[in-house]
Amino acid sequence: MTVHQHGRYSTPVEDLPSRAVPEAAVGRLAIYLRVLTSMIEQGVTTMSSEELAGAAGVNSATLRKDLSYVGSYGTRGVGYDTAKLVEHIEQLLGLTRHHSVAVVGIGNLGHALANYGGFPDRGFPVTALFDVDEDLVGIPVGGLPVDHVNTIPEVCAEREVTIGVICTPASAAQIVCDLLVAGGVRCILNFAPVMLQVPSDVEVRRVDLAVELQILSFYQARRSPGPRAGAAPVDPVAVIR
Amino acid sequence: MTVHQHGRYSTPVEDLPSRAVPEAAVGRLAIYLRVLTSMIEQGVTTMSSEELAGAAGVNSATLRKDLSYVGSYGTRGVGYDTAKLVEHIEQLLGLTRHHSVAVVGIGNLGHALANYGGFPDRGFPVTALFDVDEDLVGIPVGGLPVDHVNTIPEVCAEREVTIGVICTPASAAQIVCDLLVAGGVRCILNFAPVMLQVPSDVEVRRVDLAVELQILSFYQARRSPGPRAGAAPVDPVAVIR
DNA sequence: TGATGTGAACTTTTTCACAGCT
DNA sequence: AGCTGTGAAAAAGTTCACATCA
Numbered sequence: 060m061t062v063h064q065h066g067r068y069s070t071p072v073e074d075l076p077s078r079a080v081p082e083a084a085v086g087r088l089a090i091y092l093r094v095l096t097s098m099i100e101q102g103v104t105t106m107s108s109e110e111l112a113g114a115a116g117v118n119s120a121t122l123r124k125d126l127s128y129v130g131s132y133g134t135r136g137v138g139y140d141t142a143k144l145v146e147h148i149e150q151l152l153g154l155t156r157h158h159s160v161a162v163v164g165i166g167n168l169g170h171a172l173a174n175y176g177g178f179p180d181r182g183f184p185v186t187a188l189f190d191v192d193e194d195l196v197g198i199p200v201g202g203l204p205v206d207h208v209n210t211i212p213e214v215c216a217e218r219e220v221t222i223g224v225i226c227t228p229a230s231a232a233q234i235v236c237d238l239l240v241a242g243g244v245r246c247i248l249n250f251a252p253v254m255l256q257v258p259s260d261v262e263v264r265r266v267d268l269a270v271e272l273q274i275l276s277f278y279q280a281r282r283s284p285g286p287r288a289g290a291a292p293v294d295p296v297a298v299i300r
Numbered sequence: 301m302t303v304h305q306h307g308r309y310s311t312p313v314e315d316l317p318s319r320a321v322p323e324a325a326v327g328r329l330a331i332y333l334r335v336l337t338s339m340i341e342q343g344v345t346t347m348s349s350e351e352l353a354g355a356a357g358v359n360s361a362t363l364r365k366d367l368s369y370v371g372s373y374g375t376r377g378v379g380y381d382t383a384k385l386v387e388h389i390e391q392l393l394g395l396t397r398h399h400s401v402a403v404v405g406i407g408n409l410g411h412a413l414a415n416y417g418g419f420p421d422r423g424f425p426v427t428a429l430f431d432v433d434e435d436l437v438g439i440p441v442g443g444l445p446v447d448h449v450n451t452i453p454e455v456c457a458e459r460e461v462t463i464g465v466i467c468t469p470a471s472a473a474q475i476v477c478d479l480l481v482a483g484g485v486r487c488i489l490n491f492a493p494v495m496l497q498v499p500s501d502v503e504v505r506r507v508d509l510a511v512e513l514q515i516l517s518f519y520q521a522r523r524s525p526g527p528r529a530g531a532a533p534v535d536p537v538a539v540i541r
Numbered sequence: 542t543g544a545t546g547t548g549a550a551c552t553t554t555t556t557c558a559c560a561g562c563t
Numbered sequence: 564a565g566c567t568g569t570g571a572a573a574a575a576g577t578t579c580a581c582a583t584c585a
Contacts, residue, residue, distance in 0.1 A: 083575085090495070092514070124576095127547070136545075160513075171412045247516075252334060254355065254356060264515060271507060273395065276423075278487065279503070282501070375563065543584105545583085549581105559571105
Protein backbone atom coordinates (compact mmCIF):
# COMPACT_ATOMS: atom_id res chain seq x y z
CA MET A 60 0.00 0.00 0.00
CA THR A 61 1.29 3.42 -0.92
CA VAL A 62 1.51 6.47 1.24
CA HIS A 63 -0.14 9.90 1.10
CA GLN A 64 -0.16 12.12 -1.96
CA HIS A 65 -3.57 13.66 -1.97
CA GLY A 66 -4.32 14.87 -5.47
CA ARG A 67 -5.13 18.55 -5.16
CA TYR A 68 -7.05 19.69 -8.19
CA SER A 69 -7.23 23.07 -9.86
CA THR A 70 -10.15 24.13 -7.70
CA PRO A 71 -8.46 26.91 -5.75
CA VAL A 72 -11.28 27.44 -3.29
CA GLU A 73 -12.04 24.29 -1.43
CA ASP A 74 -13.27 26.13 1.62
CA LEU A 75 -14.55 23.75 4.19
CA PRO A 76 -15.77 25.16 7.48
CA SER A 77 -13.53 28.13 8.11
CA ARG A 78 -10.29 29.41 6.67
CA ALA A 79 -7.67 26.69 6.31
CA VAL A 80 -5.90 26.45 9.63
CA PRO A 81 -2.16 25.93 9.27
CA GLU A 82 -0.93 22.64 10.64
CA ALA A 83 1.32 24.36 13.14
CA ALA A 84 -1.48 26.55 14.45
CA VAL A 85 -3.66 23.59 15.36
CA GLY A 86 -1.13 22.28 17.84
CA ARG A 87 -0.75 25.67 19.44
CA LEU A 88 -4.50 26.15 19.73
CA ALA A 89 -4.61 22.99 21.81
CA ILE A 90 -2.04 24.57 24.09
CA TYR A 91 -3.90 27.86 24.40
CA LEU A 92 -6.91 25.82 25.32
CA ARG A 93 -5.08 24.23 28.20
CA VAL A 94 -3.66 27.50 29.44
CA LEU A 95 -7.08 29.10 29.25
CA THR A 96 -8.76 26.27 31.10
CA SER A 97 -6.22 26.49 33.86
CA MET A 98 -6.59 30.27 34.08
CA ILE A 99 -10.35 30.03 34.22
CA GLU A 100 -10.01 27.68 37.16
CA GLN A 101 -8.05 30.43 38.83
CA GLY A 102 -10.87 32.85 38.19
CA VAL A 103 -9.30 34.76 35.30
CA THR A 104 -12.03 36.04 32.98
CA THR A 105 -10.00 38.17 30.59
CA MET A 106 -6.54 37.88 29.07
CA SER A 107 -4.59 39.97 26.62
CA SER A 108 -2.76 38.36 23.73
CA GLU A 109 0.46 39.28 25.49
CA GLU A 110 -0.48 37.40 28.65
CA LEU A 111 -1.83 34.34 26.94
CA ALA A 112 1.11 34.19 24.57
CA GLY A 113 3.53 34.44 27.46
CA ALA A 114 1.89 31.56 29.27
CA ALA A 115 1.90 29.45 26.13
CA GLY A 116 5.48 30.29 25.26
CA VAL A 117 4.82 31.92 21.90
CA ASN A 118 5.07 35.33 20.32
CA SER A 119 1.94 37.44 20.82
CA ALA A 120 1.60 38.12 17.10
CA THR A 121 1.63 34.40 16.45
CA LEU A 122 -1.05 33.96 19.04
CA ARG A 123 -3.26 36.64 17.56
CA LYS A 124 -2.85 35.21 14.10
CA ASP A 125 -3.68 31.75 15.39
CA LEU A 126 -6.80 33.08 17.06
CA SER A 127 -7.77 34.85 13.89
CA TYR A 128 -8.28 31.42 12.31
CA VAL A 129 -10.82 30.74 15.00
CA GLY A 130 -12.58 34.03 14.38
CA SER A 131 -12.54 37.46 15.91
CA TYR A 132 -13.61 37.08 19.46
CA GLY A 133 -11.35 39.56 21.21
CA THR A 134 -12.21 43.08 22.28
CA ARG A 135 -9.82 45.82 21.21
CA GLY A 136 -8.33 47.66 24.10
CA VAL A 137 -9.35 44.87 26.44
CA GLY A 138 -8.33 41.37 25.43
CA TYR A 139 -10.05 38.02 25.19
CA ASP A 140 -12.88 36.67 27.28
CA THR A 141 -11.37 33.42 28.50
CA ALA A 142 -14.61 31.45 28.66
CA LYS A 143 -15.73 32.57 25.24
CA LEU A 144 -12.37 31.79 23.71
CA VAL A 145 -12.31 28.28 25.18
CA GLU A 146 -15.69 27.68 23.68
CA HIS A 147 -14.62 28.73 20.22
CA ILE A 148 -11.35 26.83 20.27
CA GLU A 149 -13.14 23.70 21.41
CA GLN A 150 -15.55 24.18 18.58
CA LEU A 151 -12.75 24.49 16.05
CA LEU A 152 -10.89 21.47 17.36
CA GLY A 153 -14.04 19.39 17.24
CA LEU A 154 -14.03 18.82 20.97
CA THR A 155 -17.75 19.25 21.28
CA ARG A 156 -18.10 15.74 19.99
CA HIS A 157 -16.79 12.75 21.92
CA HIS A 158 -14.04 10.68 20.42
CA SER A 159 -14.11 7.06 21.33
CA VAL A 160 -10.59 5.70 21.80
CA ALA A 161 -9.21 2.18 21.36
CA VAL A 162 -5.87 1.21 22.86
CA VAL A 163 -4.03 -1.65 21.17
CA GLY A 164 -1.19 -3.41 22.94
CA ILE A 165 -1.70 -3.67 26.66
CA GLY A 166 1.94 -3.78 27.71
CA ASN A 167 3.54 -1.27 30.02
CA LEU A 168 2.50 1.76 28.06
CA GLY A 169 -0.89 0.47 27.00
CA HIS A 170 -1.60 -0.32 30.60
CA ALA A 171 -0.66 3.17 31.60
CA LEU A 172 -2.92 4.68 28.96
CA ALA A 173 -5.82 2.37 29.76
CA ASN A 174 -5.59 3.44 33.36
CA TYR A 175 -5.92 7.10 32.52
CA GLY A 176 -9.51 6.00 32.04
CA GLY A 177 -11.07 9.08 30.53
CA PHE A 178 -7.78 10.15 28.94
CA PRO A 179 -6.43 13.62 29.43
CA ASP A 180 -8.97 16.41 29.43
CA ARG A 181 -11.99 14.10 29.11
CA GLY A 182 -13.81 14.02 25.80
CA PHE A 183 -11.74 10.99 24.82
CA PRO A 184 -13.31 7.98 26.51
CA VAL A 185 -11.40 4.74 26.11
CA THR A 186 -13.94 2.20 24.93
CA ALA A 187 -11.84 -0.69 23.71
CA LEU A 188 -8.62 -2.47 24.62
CA PHE A 189 -6.85 -5.07 22.50
CA ASP A 190 -3.93 -7.41 22.80
CA VAL A 191 -2.59 -10.53 21.06
CA ASP A 192 -2.00 -12.31 24.31
CA GLU A 193 -4.85 -14.81 24.83
CA ASP A 194 -4.16 -14.77 28.56
CA LEU A 195 -4.97 -11.08 28.71
CA VAL A 196 -8.23 -11.36 26.79
CA GLY A 197 -11.17 -10.90 29.08
CA ILE A 198 -9.10 -9.43 31.89
CA PRO A 199 -10.30 -5.96 32.80
CA VAL A 200 -7.71 -3.18 32.72
CA GLY A 201 -8.82 0.13 34.07
CA GLY A 202 -12.33 -1.31 34.23
CA LEU A 203 -12.51 -2.38 30.61
CA PRO A 204 -11.97 -5.97 29.46
CA VAL A 205 -9.30 -6.68 26.88
CA ASP A 206 -10.36 -8.06 23.51
CA HIS A 207 -8.25 -10.01 21.06
CA VAL A 208 -6.63 -8.07 18.26
CA ASN A 209 -8.34 -10.26 15.71
CA THR A 210 -11.61 -8.65 16.71
CA ILE A 211 -10.37 -5.12 16.11
CA PRO A 212 -12.36 -4.47 12.93
CA GLU A 213 -15.70 -5.62 14.32
CA VAL A 214 -15.30 -4.14 17.78
CA CYS A 215 -14.11 -0.76 16.50
CA ALA A 216 -16.94 -0.54 14.02
CA GLU A 217 -19.46 -1.55 16.66
CA ARG A 218 -18.23 0.85 19.33
CA GLU A 219 -17.67 3.62 16.81
CA VAL A 220 -14.05 4.09 17.71
CA THR A 221 -12.64 7.22 16.09
CA ILE A 222 -9.11 7.18 17.47
CA GLY A 223 -6.82 4.17 17.65
CA VAL A 224 -3.75 4.27 19.86
CA ILE A 225 -1.03 1.79 18.93
CA CYS A 226 1.21 0.69 21.81
CA THR A 227 2.40 -2.59 20.36
CA PRO A 228 5.96 -3.56 19.55
CA ALA A 229 7.20 -2.21 16.24
CA SER A 230 6.79 -5.59 14.56
CA ALA A 231 3.02 -5.67 15.10
CA ALA A 232 2.24 -2.02 14.51
CA GLN A 233 1.55 -2.12 10.78
CA ILE A 234 -0.78 -5.10 11.01
CA VAL A 235 -2.64 -3.54 13.92
CA CYS A 236 -2.86 -0.33 11.95
CA ASP A 237 -4.40 -2.15 9.01
CA LEU A 238 -6.93 -3.77 11.32
CA LEU A 239 -7.89 -0.41 12.80
CA VAL A 240 -8.31 1.06 9.35
CA ALA A 241 -10.45 -1.93 8.39
CA GLY A 242 -12.55 -1.14 11.44
CA GLY A 243 -13.21 2.36 10.12
CA VAL A 244 -10.73 4.17 12.33
CA ARG A 245 -9.34 7.21 10.54
CA CYS A 246 -7.20 8.75 13.28
CA ILE A 247 -4.22 6.95 14.72
CA LEU A 248 -1.82 7.81 17.47
CA ASN A 249 1.24 5.65 17.03
CA PHE A 250 3.66 4.98 19.87
CA ALA A 251 5.45 2.21 18.02
CA PRO A 252 8.79 3.10 16.45
CA VAL A 253 7.80 2.55 12.82
CA MET A 254 6.50 4.69 10.01
CA LEU A 255 3.01 3.42 9.31
CA GLN A 256 1.72 3.13 5.76
CA VAL A 257 -1.89 4.26 5.55
CA PRO A 258 -4.45 5.35 2.98
CA SER A 259 -4.49 9.09 2.37
CA ASP A 260 -7.67 9.66 4.34
CA VAL A 261 -6.14 8.35 7.55
CA GLU A 262 -4.33 10.78 9.83
CA VAL A 263 -1.41 9.40 11.82
CA ARG A 264 0.35 11.19 14.66
CA ARG A 265 3.55 9.67 15.89
CA VAL A 266 4.85 9.88 19.44
CA ASP A 267 8.36 8.64 19.28
CA LEU A 268 10.41 8.31 22.42
CA ALA A 269 13.59 7.31 20.64
CA VAL A 270 13.38 10.26 18.28
CA GLU A 271 12.77 12.69 21.13
CA LEU A 272 15.74 11.36 23.06
CA GLN A 273 17.94 11.53 20.00
CA ILE A 274 16.95 15.12 19.32
CA LEU A 275 17.87 15.97 22.90
CA SER A 276 21.12 14.13 22.40
CA PHE A 277 21.86 16.26 19.36
CA TYR A 278 21.41 19.52 21.21
CA GLN A 279 23.38 18.21 24.15
CA ALA A 280 26.21 17.21 21.82
CA ARG A 281 26.58 20.61 20.29
CA ARG A 282 26.48 22.45 23.54
CA SER A 283 29.50 24.38 24.79
CA PRO A 284 32.55 22.43 25.89
CA GLY A 285 31.64 20.34 28.95
CA PRO A 286 29.44 17.32 28.42
CA ARG A 287 27.35 18.30 31.41
CA ALA A 288 26.75 21.62 33.10
CA GLY A 289 29.29 22.04 35.86
CA ALA A 290 28.42 21.56 39.50
CA ALA A 291 24.82 22.26 40.28
CA PRO A 292 24.18 25.95 40.85
CA VAL A 293 21.94 24.79 43.63
CA ASP A 294 18.62 26.50 44.02
CA PRO A 295 16.99 27.41 47.28
CA VAL A 296 15.41 24.04 46.80
CA ALA A 297 11.82 23.95 47.83
CA VAL A 298 10.78 20.76 49.51
CA ILE A 299 8.11 19.00 47.59
CA ARG A 300 5.39 17.45 49.61
CA MET B 301 30.45 29.39 5.83
CA THR B 302 31.11 25.73 5.72
CA VAL B 303 34.28 23.77 5.74
CA HIS B 304 34.03 22.13 2.38
CA GLN B 305 35.66 18.79 2.32
CA HIS B 306 37.71 18.93 -0.80
CA GLY B 307 40.09 16.01 -1.30
CA ARG B 308 39.39 12.76 0.45
CA TYR B 309 36.74 12.37 3.12
CA SER B 310 39.29 11.62 5.76
CA THR B 311 39.28 15.21 6.97
CA PRO B 312 39.40 15.78 10.70
CA VAL B 313 36.02 14.54 11.90
CA GLU B 314 36.45 16.68 14.96
CA ASP B 315 34.74 19.74 13.52
CA LEU B 316 31.60 19.67 15.62
CA PRO B 317 30.19 23.00 14.50
CA SER B 318 29.39 21.71 11.04
CA ARG B 319 26.75 23.56 9.09
CA ALA B 320 23.82 24.56 11.28
CA VAL B 321 21.34 21.72 11.06
CA PRO B 322 17.75 22.93 10.80
CA GLU B 323 15.56 21.95 13.69
CA ALA B 324 13.23 20.00 11.45
CA ALA B 325 16.03 18.04 9.87
CA VAL B 326 17.28 16.72 13.20
CA GLY B 327 14.03 14.90 13.88
CA ARG B 328 14.03 13.39 10.45
CA LEU B 329 17.60 12.23 10.75
CA ALA B 330 16.57 10.22 13.80
CA ILE B 331 13.94 8.57 11.64
CA TYR B 332 16.33 7.80 8.82
CA LEU B 333 18.55 6.24 11.41
CA ARG B 334 15.82 3.90 12.48
CA VAL B 335 14.86 2.94 8.96
CA LEU B 336 18.50 2.31 8.11
CA THR B 337 19.05 0.17 11.17
CA SER B 338 16.06 -1.93 10.33
CA MET B 339 17.15 -2.29 6.70
CA ILE B 340 20.64 -3.29 7.73
CA GLU B 341 19.13 -6.04 9.86
CA GLN B 342 17.48 -7.27 6.70
CA GLY B 343 20.81 -7.34 4.96
CA VAL B 344 20.41 -4.19 2.85
CA THR B 345 23.79 -2.60 2.25
CA THR B 346 22.87 0.16 -0.18
CA MET B 347 19.89 2.43 -0.57
CA SER B 348 19.04 5.25 -2.95
CA SER B 349 17.62 8.51 -1.66
CA GLU B 350 14.35 7.54 -3.28
CA GLU B 351 14.12 4.27 -1.37
CA LEU B 352 15.14 5.68 1.97
CA ALA B 353 12.85 8.68 1.57
CA GLY B 354 9.96 6.41 0.72
CA ALA B 355 10.48 4.32 3.81
CA ALA B 356 10.73 7.41 5.97
CA GLY B 357 7.72 9.07 4.42
CA VAL B 358 9.47 12.16 3.10
CA ASN B 359 10.33 13.69 -0.26
CA SER B 360 13.64 12.45 -1.67
CA ALA B 361 14.96 15.97 -2.14
CA THR B 362 14.29 16.67 1.51
CA LEU B 363 16.15 13.54 2.43
CA ARG B 364 19.16 14.42 0.32
CA LYS B 365 19.28 17.91 1.74
CA ASP B 366 19.03 16.52 5.27
CA LEU B 367 21.86 14.14 4.57
CA SER B 368 23.91 16.97 3.15
CA TYR B 369 24.02 18.47 6.65
CA VAL B 370 25.66 15.28 7.78
CA GLY B 371 28.18 15.40 4.97
CA SER B 372 28.52 13.86 1.56
CA TYR B 373 28.60 10.17 2.06
CA GLY B 374 26.61 8.94 -0.89
CA THR B 375 27.92 7.63 -4.18
CA ARG B 376 26.50 9.19 -7.32
CA GLY B 377 24.84 6.72 -9.57
CA VAL B 378 24.63 4.23 -6.71
CA GLY B 379 23.15 5.51 -3.47
CA TYR B 380 24.14 5.39 0.16
CA ASP B 381 26.06 2.73 2.01
CA THR B 382 23.64 1.97 4.83
CA ALA B 383 26.26 1.10 7.42
CA LYS B 384 28.37 4.15 6.68
CA LEU B 385 25.36 6.42 6.79
CA VAL B 386 24.22 5.07 10.15
CA GLU B 387 27.65 5.75 11.51
CA HIS B 388 27.65 9.36 10.37
CA ILE B 389 24.14 10.11 11.52
CA GLU B 390 24.91 8.64 14.92
CA GLN B 391 27.97 10.83 15.05
CA LEU B 392 25.95 13.93 14.23
CA LEU B 393 23.22 13.14 16.76
CA GLY B 394 25.80 12.58 19.46
CA LEU B 395 24.81 8.96 19.90
CA THR B 396 28.37 7.78 20.29
CA ARG B 397 28.23 9.01 23.83
CA HIS B 398 25.89 7.51 26.43
CA HIS B 399 23.17 9.66 27.90
CA SER B 400 22.21 8.82 31.42
CA VAL B 401 18.47 9.21 31.95
CA ALA B 402 16.48 10.02 35.08
CA VAL B 403 12.75 9.35 35.26
CA VAL B 404 10.77 11.47 37.70
CA GLY B 405 7.27 10.45 38.76
CA ILE B 406 6.85 6.72 39.00
CA GLY B 407 3.13 6.55 38.26
CA ASN B 408 1.64 4.61 35.40
CA LEU B 409 3.74 6.21 32.74
CA GLY B 410 6.92 6.50 34.78
CA HIS B 411 6.58 2.83 35.60
CA ALA B 412 6.25 1.99 31.96
CA LEU B 413 9.32 4.03 31.06
CA ALA B 414 11.39 2.64 33.92
CA ASN B 415 10.59 -0.84 32.73
CA TYR B 416 11.89 -0.19 29.26
CA GLY B 417 15.14 -0.56 31.12
CA GLY B 418 17.68 0.51 28.55
CA PHE B 419 15.20 2.78 26.82
CA PRO B 420 14.55 2.54 23.11
CA ASP B 421 17.57 1.89 20.94
CA ARG B 422 19.97 1.58 23.90
CA GLY B 423 22.45 4.37 24.46
CA PHE B 424 20.05 5.90 26.96
CA PRO B 425 20.48 3.95 30.19
CA VAL B 426 18.03 4.84 32.94
CA THR B 427 20.15 5.47 36.00
CA ALA B 428 17.80 7.20 38.40
CA LEU B 429 14.14 7.08 39.41
CA PHE B 430 12.40 9.60 41.61
CA ASP B 431 9.02 10.05 43.26
CA VAL B 432 7.47 12.11 46.05
CA ASP B 433 5.78 9.11 47.57
CA GLU B 434 7.82 8.00 50.61
CA ASP B 435 6.32 4.54 50.30
CA LEU B 436 7.87 4.13 46.87
CA VAL B 437 11.33 5.25 47.92
CA GLY B 438 13.71 2.31 48.04
CA ILE B 439 11.42 0.04 46.06
CA PRO B 440 13.10 -1.18 42.92
CA VAL B 441 11.26 -0.58 39.66
CA GLY B 442 12.74 -2.23 36.64
CA GLY B 443 15.71 -3.15 38.79
CA LEU B 444 16.49 0.37 39.99
CA PRO B 445 15.45 1.68 43.40
CA VAL B 446 13.34 4.82 43.58
CA ASP B 447 14.83 7.89 45.26
CA HIS B 448 12.96 10.78 46.78
CA VAL B 449 12.48 13.86 44.60
CA ASN B 450 14.24 15.98 47.18
CA THR B 451 17.44 14.22 46.32
CA ILE B 452 17.19 15.01 42.61
CA PRO B 453 19.96 17.63 42.52
CA GLU B 454 22.55 15.52 44.34
CA VAL B 455 21.70 12.23 42.70
CA CYS B 456 21.59 13.68 39.20
CA ALA B 457 24.90 15.43 39.67
CA GLU B 458 26.46 12.32 41.13
CA ARG B 459 25.21 9.94 38.42
CA GLU B 460 25.87 12.47 35.69
CA VAL B 461 22.33 12.41 34.41
CA THR B 462 22.05 14.26 31.11
CA ILE B 463 18.39 13.73 30.33
CA GLY B 464 15.51 14.15 32.74
CA VAL B 465 12.11 12.68 31.92
CA ILE B 466 9.20 14.27 33.76
CA CYS B 467 6.17 12.02 34.26
CA THR B 468 4.64 13.77 37.24
CA PRO B 469 1.23 15.39 37.43
CA ALA B 470 1.11 18.87 35.95
CA SER B 471 1.15 20.48 39.38
CA ALA B 472 4.58 19.08 40.26
CA ALA B 473 6.26 19.41 36.89
CA GLN B 474 7.75 22.89 37.26
CA ILE B 475 9.25 22.17 40.67
CA VAL B 476 10.69 18.89 39.46
CA CYS B 477 12.06 20.67 36.44
CA ASP B 478 13.79 23.24 38.65
CA LEU B 479 15.32 20.44 40.70
CA LEU B 480 16.62 18.70 37.59
CA VAL B 481 18.13 21.93 36.36
CA ALA B 482 19.72 22.43 39.77
CA GLY B 483 21.19 18.97 39.36
CA GLY B 484 22.89 20.05 36.14
CA VAL B 485 20.42 18.40 33.78
CA ARG B 486 20.21 20.41 30.56
CA CYS B 487 17.88 18.20 28.51
CA ILE B 488 14.34 17.53 29.58
CA LEU B 489 11.60 15.38 28.12
CA ASN B 490 8.31 16.56 29.56
CA PHE B 491 5.21 14.37 29.58
CA ALA B 492 3.32 16.64 31.97
CA PRO B 493 0.73 18.91 30.40
CA VAL B 494 2.37 22.22 31.27
CA MET B 495 4.70 24.63 29.57
CA LEU B 496 7.91 24.53 31.59
CA GLN B 497 9.90 27.66 32.28
CA VAL B 498 13.62 26.98 31.97
CA PRO B 499 16.88 28.88 31.54
CA SER B 500 17.85 29.42 27.94
CA ASP B 501 20.56 26.78 28.01
CA VAL B 502 18.08 24.03 28.84
CA GLU B 503 16.38 22.17 26.02
CA VAL B 504 12.86 20.94 26.65
CA ARG B 505 10.92 18.55 24.44
CA ARG B 506 7.26 18.13 25.18
CA VAL B 507 5.26 14.97 24.57
CA ASP B 508 1.68 15.92 25.02
CA LEU B 509 -1.00 13.30 24.79
CA ALA B 510 -3.88 15.73 25.12
CA VAL B 511 -2.51 17.92 22.35
CA GLU B 512 -2.00 14.95 20.05
CA LEU B 513 -5.54 13.75 20.61
CA GLN B 514 -6.93 17.20 20.02
CA ILE B 515 -5.03 17.57 16.79
CA LEU B 516 -6.48 14.27 15.63
CA SER B 517 -9.88 15.50 16.71
CA PHE B 518 -9.42 18.58 14.57
CA TYR B 519 -8.65 16.59 11.45
CA GLN B 520 -11.47 14.19 12.17
CA ALA B 521 -13.86 17.11 12.56
CA ARG B 522 -13.08 18.60 9.19
CA ARG B 523 -13.30 15.36 7.36
CA SER B 524 -15.99 14.70 4.80
CA PRO B 525 -19.58 14.36 5.98
CA GLY B 526 -19.95 11.32 8.21
CA PRO B 527 -18.44 11.36 11.67
CA ARG B 528 -16.82 8.02 11.01
CA ALA B 529 -15.83 6.26 7.84
CA GLY B 530 -18.69 4.12 6.65
CA ALA B 531 -18.74 0.39 7.02
CA ALA B 532 -15.33 -1.17 7.19
CA PRO B 533 -13.86 -1.79 3.74
CA VAL B 534 -12.65 -5.02 5.20
CA ASP B 535 -9.16 -6.11 4.35
CA PRO B 536 -8.06 -9.63 3.71
CA VAL B 537 -7.36 -9.54 7.39
CA ALA B 538 -4.20 -11.33 8.31
CA VAL B 539 -4.38 -13.17 11.57
CA ILE B 540 -1.91 -11.86 14.05
CA ARG B 541 -0.01 -14.38 16.02
C1' DT C 542 -5.95 54.93 25.58
C1' DG C 543 -4.75 50.26 24.77
C1' DA C 544 -5.05 45.98 22.64
C1' DT C 545 -6.92 43.51 18.62
C1' DG C 546 -6.68 42.00 13.74
C1' DT C 547 -4.07 41.80 9.65
C1' DG C 548 -1.31 43.16 5.32
C1' DA C 549 3.39 43.19 4.44
C1' DA C 550 8.19 41.88 5.48
C1' DC C 551 10.92 38.48 6.81
C1' DT C 552 12.56 33.82 8.01
C1' DT C 553 12.58 29.03 7.65
C1' DT C 554 11.58 24.87 5.32
C1' DT C 555 10.46 22.31 1.36
C1' DT C 556 10.67 21.27 -3.35
C1' DC C 557 12.47 21.72 -7.98
C1' DA C 558 15.69 20.94 -11.36
C1' DC C 559 19.97 20.03 -13.06
C1' DA C 560 25.11 20.05 -13.05
C1' DG C 561 28.48 16.86 -11.89
C1' DC C 562 30.33 12.30 -10.35
C1' DT C 563 30.70 7.36 -10.47
C1' DA D 564 22.89 5.71 -17.27
C1' DG D 565 21.75 6.88 -12.89
C1' DC D 566 21.79 9.10 -8.58
C1' DT D 567 23.82 12.44 -5.54
C1' DG D 568 24.50 17.22 -3.95
C1' DT D 569 23.04 21.80 -4.14
C1' DG D 570 21.79 26.46 -5.87
C1' DA D 571 17.63 28.68 -6.73
C1' DA D 572 12.49 28.94 -6.62
C1' DA D 573 8.39 28.15 -4.09
C1' DA D 574 5.77 27.46 -0.07
C1' DA D 575 4.90 27.73 4.68
C1' DG D 576 5.33 29.86 8.88
C1' DT D 577 6.60 33.75 11.90
C1' DT D 578 7.11 38.44 13.23
C1' DC D 579 6.55 43.33 12.51
C1' DA D 580 4.08 47.35 12.65
C1' DC D 581 0.19 49.92 12.41
C1' DA D 582 -4.59 51.07 11.17
C1' DT D 583 -8.63 50.22 13.70
C1' DC D 584 -11.91 50.15 16.94
C1' DA D 585 -14.03 49.42 21.81
